[in-house]
Each structure stands twice: as C-alpha cells, then as structure tokens.
Amino acid sequence: METRKGVFILSNLIVIVLGRQGFGPTDQEWGYATVRDGAHIFWWMHYTNAVQNPLEKPLVIWLQGGPGVSSTGYGNFVEIGPWDANKQPRNTTWLNYANLLFVDNPVGTGFSYVDYPEAYATNNTQIAKDFIELLRSFYKRLPDFEKVPLYIFSESYGGKMTAEIALHVYWAVKNGTIKCNLKGVGLGDAWISPIDSITTWHTYLYNMGMIDKSAYGHFDKVVEEAKVAESQGNYTELLRIFFELENDIDSYTINADFYNILTPIRADFRNKKNGFGNILFKPAGPEDEIETLMKKEVAPALNVTHNWGSQGDDVFVYLQDDFMRSVTKIVEQLLNETDIIVGVYNGQLDLIVDTIGTEQWVNNLQFKNASEWVNGIRYGLVADDYYTGFQKNAGNLRFYWVSRSGHMVAVDNPGALSFILSDIIIHSN
Incomplete structure (x- = not known):
C-alpha cells in the first residue's frame, strides 16, 4: 500500500499525515520483526488523532x-482500539490519549508465527529478549518515536511478560543498545504470582457466598499441596494442581465465570475446555466475530498472509513449564533499581487473578519503599464523577483496586482504566 507520510498546507492549515491506510479509521503502520531465526512478531500501530502532531x-x-x-485482535477490537468488533467507533478508545501499538506477543500469537517448533519461546526471559528485538525493529522503522514517552500496558499473562520486558528494556537503554523512553507499565489483573492467585481462590469464593464451608475444607487441602509443590520448585506438579483446582471450582460453583463471577451462567451451559489453558486466558467475548474479522477483513487489508491464530494454542504448550513460575522478584527489581512507574490494577470481580492474591504478593514485596506502602493511605479513585475504586502509592509503585470490574477492566470499567492510564502518565513526568 502507498505510504502517506508528509506535511501538507491546505488553505493555510498545516495538516500532518503519518502512516498508511490500513484497516479502520486511523493512520497506521504495521509490520513484522524477525526476533530470532524462525521467529517473527507482528505489530500494528494506530496513530492518535487527538492532536495535530501524534508525536x-x-x-x-x-x-x-x-x-x-492476540493483542491485535482482542485488545484492539474488544478493549481499547478505535473500532469494536462490529466496526463501530469506540468512545473510550485510548487513542484519545496516546498512539497505540498492538503486538502479537509472544511468537506464535495472532499474526505472529514461527517457522518450526523449536522457535517457540519456552520461558519469560526469552519472551523479553524477543521483545527487545521487536522494539529495535520498530524504532528502526519509525525512529521519531525513540524520544516519545513509552508505556506498556497489559492484561493477565501479559502482565507477567511486561514486568520482565520492562526490566530488559531498562537494561538495554542503560547499556546503550537501544534508544527508548520507557516511562511506566500497567500490570492489569496480572499473572505475576500464580501461587498467590490459586491459593486464595477458595477464600474469595467463600467470602462471596459461592462455596460453602464443606467445599472450603476440600480446597484447603488442595491448596496445601500447591504450597508444598511451589516450595519444592515442582512446577509440573503445581500446574497439575492448578488444573485440578479449576475443575473443582467448575463443579462446586456450577461453572462460575473465572473472569467475572457475577456473569450469569445459563442452566444448559456446558464447559468447553479442550486442552491446556483454554479456560484460563482465552477471554470471554465475541471470539467468533473477532476470528472472522481478523481472517476475512484485517488480513487482506494489511496484506498479511499468515493465518491469524493458527499457532496460538501451541504457545501455551511450549510455555507450560514456565507458566506457574512467579516474577515477583522482577517486580522488586523494577521498584528498587529503576525509576519506571509500576502500576498494578485489579478488578474486584475477577477470580482467575483475584484481588486477594494480587494484594498478597504486593504486600510481600521486598522493596525500598515497603514501609511507605504498609503505612500509606488508601484513597478513593474517581472516574466520570463516580467513585470507582481505590488507590495507594509508595515510591514508583501505584496500586489500584477497581470496582465493578472483572478480569477485563477495559471492558467492564473503561472509565476507571482511562483514569489509571492518565494517572500513570502524569506521575511519570
């Protein structure tokens, strides 16, 4: 497609046009970065139209x-992009505040792909190293963005990846191997400490009236097994227990929605789990519509030939040994060794990454502002003239409890998440 970069003067009005016409109402850029031999990451950026000069x-x-x-699919069309899955404008798009770069990460996700199985990432560190190469490729293509403040926001397992990515970016900038202006990260309902999540599920469900005392006793025994496996570093056993707990919760709660426990469940519902992780982080929403949109309309418009989503299930399989490992030590390094703002936010109705577990690992962090965190004041979070949660800060840590939201905060409470985005941007400058 023809590039439309340039500055034009129309009737004494300066109009800056960047990017290309892709799919949707914005100026865009997209492409692939070969991050390792046989490993290719796809990215897709929308320029903001909130200001004359997007930079x-x-x-x-x-x-x-x-x-x-897929970020280019789900994050874009269901959560924060310019259009929803029906190609209707989204009033709450983050393009009102920033340029948006969606990355299908890690390799094998969405339009990203590998040439052979050995090229899949098998651990979080490899994912972070791949992402550094993705950024190098992106900045080589669009060098004007090297000085533009960068923020990485994430959801779910994306938070686990983002924490280590941010640390590797910080090191690369410090070593002079990349030019980048990373200012902050947002870790949303993030799979940072799996053991803290799965060992508090039953407490959360009991307090919400979704299991009784007898069921609580059953889960208590399984939770103790999980703690032993984690203490021994037996992550294969911990993954087995994880799936056991998921299945037991399905039985005891009659298939409670892991993403938002208030979601009504039809009496004729049948669980459709069919393999590793399919109930875990395959988000609820218009999945069929997104798949059709990406394959039938987006791919031709962007001239992408890889079959969107065809390798997505394999991504989890190759990361299963790393899946239950914690990255709290990485978060501690971000808080102790960098000036990057670390925003942690969690929806109160989320089960898979429940707020009890998230607050638990944050409370246990060993960082230089820990006493400030313990003694700090929690105050109300206001969005759109309504109280919509709570907030507490300590050093470069900012924690947000989000009310009336499950796992996908951008869907359930977009006003709160827009506030969080603005708050992190403001306090990083």
Missing part, C-alpha cells in the same frame, strides 16, 4: 494474555 502524545503498547491471545 506530541505518548506511545502505549498493549499486550494481551493467554499466553497465546
């Missing part, structure tokens, strides 16, 4: 969870 606004990268769920 005056930050660049926000959005990373989806899974692992194996």
Whole structure:
C-alpha cells in the first residue's frame, strides 16, 4: 500500500499525515520483526488523532494474555482500539490519549508465527529478549518515536511478560543498545504470582457466598499441596494442581465465570475446555466475530498472509513449564533499581487473578519503599464523577483496586482504566 507520510498546507492549515491506510479509521503502520531465526512478531500501530502532531502524545503498547491471545485482535477490537468488533467507533478508545501499538506477543500469537517448533519461546526471559528485538525493529522503522514517552500496558499473562520486558528494556537503554523512553507499565489483573492467585481462590469464593464451608475444607487441602509443590520448585506438579483446582471450582460453583463471577451462567451451559489453558486466558467475548474479522477483513487489508491464530494454542504448550513460575522478584527489581512507574490494577470481580492474591504478593514485596506502602493511605479513585475504586502509592509503585470490574477492566470499567492510564502518565513526568 502507498505510504502517506508528509506535511501538507491546505488553505493555510498545516495538516500532518503519518502512516498508511490500513484497516479502520486511523493512520497506521504495521509490520513484522524477525526476533530470532524462525521467529517473527507482528505489530500494528494506530496513530492518535487527538492532536495535530501524534508525536506530541505518548506511545502505549498493549499486550494481551493467554499466553497465546492476540493483542491485535482482542485488545484492539474488544478493549481499547478505535473500532469494536462490529466496526463501530469506540468512545473510550485510548487513542484519545496516546498512539497505540498492538503486538502479537509472544511468537506464535495472532499474526505472529514461527517457522518450526523449536522457535517457540519456552520461558519469560526469552519472551523479553524477543521483545527487545521487536522494539529495535520498530524504532528502526519509525525512529521519531525513540524520544516519545513509552508505556506498556497489559492484561493477565501479559502482565507477567511486561514486568520482565520492562526490566530488559531498562537494561538495554542503560547499556546503550537501544534508544527508548520507557516511562511506566500497567500490570492489569496480572499473572505475576500464580501461587498467590490459586491459593486464595477458595477464600474469595467463600467470602462471596459461592462455596460453602464443606467445599472450603476440600480446597484447603488442595491448596496445601500447591504450597508444598511451589516450595519444592515442582512446577509440573503445581500446574497439575492448578488444573485440578479449576475443575473443582467448575463443579462446586456450577461453572462460575473465572473472569467475572457475577456473569450469569445459563442452566444448559456446558464447559468447553479442550486442552491446556483454554479456560484460563482465552477471554470471554465475541471470539467468533473477532476470528472472522481478523481472517476475512484485517488480513487482506494489511496484506498479511499468515493465518491469524493458527499457532496460538501451541504457545501455551511450549510455555507450560514456565507458566506457574512467579516474577515477583522482577517486580522488586523494577521498584528498587529503576525509576519506571509500576502500576498494578485489579478488578474486584475477577477470580482467575483475584484481588486477594494480587494484594498478597504486593504486600510481600521486598522493596525500598515497603514501609511507605504498609503505612500509606488508601484513597478513593474517581472516574466520570463516580467513585470507582481505590488507590495507594509508595515510591514508583501505584496500586489500584477497581470496582465493578472483572478480569477485563477495559471492558467492564473503561472509565476507571482511562483514569489509571492518565494517572500513570502524569506521575511519570
């Protein structure tokens, strides 16, 4: 497609046009980065139209969870992009605040792909190293963005990836191997400490009236097994227990929605799990519509030939040994060794990454502002003239409890998440 970069003067009005006409109402850029031999990551950026010169606004990268769920598909069309899945304008798009870069990460996700199985990422560190190469390729293509403030926001397993990515970016900038202006990260309902999530599920469900005392006793025994497996570093056993707990919760709660426990469940519902992780981070929503849209309309418009989503299930399989490992030590490094703002936010109705578990690992962080965190004041979070949660800060840590939201905060409470985005941007400058 023809590039439309340039500055034009029309009737004494300066109009800056960047990017290309892709799919949707914005100026765009997209492409592939070969991050390793046989490993290719796809990215797709929408320029903001909130200002005349998009370079005056930050660049926000959005990373989806899974692992194996597409940012260019789900994050874009269901959560924060310019259009929804029906190609209707989204009033709450983050393009009102920033340029948006959706990345199908890790390799094998969405339009990203590998040439052979050995090229899949098998751990979080490899994912972070791949992402550095993705950024190098992106900045080589669009060098004007090197100085633009960068923020990486994420959801679910994307938060686990983002924490280590941010640390590797910080090191690369410090070593002079990349030019980048990373200012902050948003870890949304993030799979940072799996053991803290799965060992608090039953407490959360009991307090919400979704299991009784007898069921609580059953889960208590399984939770103790999980703690032993984690203490021994037996992550294969911990993954087995994870699936056991999921299945037991399905039985005891009659298939409660892991993403938002208030979601009504039809009496004729049948669980459709069919393999690793399919219930975990395959988000609820118009999945069939997104798949059709990406394959039938987006791919031709962007001239992408890879079959969207064809390798997504394999992404989890190759990461299963790393899946239950914690990255709290990485978060501690971000808080102790960098000035990057670390925003942690969690929806109160989320089960898969429940707020009890998230607050638990945050409370246990060993960082230089820990006493400030313990003694700090929690105050109300206001969005659209309504109280919509709570907030507490300590050093470069900012924690947000989001009311009336499940796992997908951008869907359930977009006003709150827009506030969080603005708050992190403001306090990083």
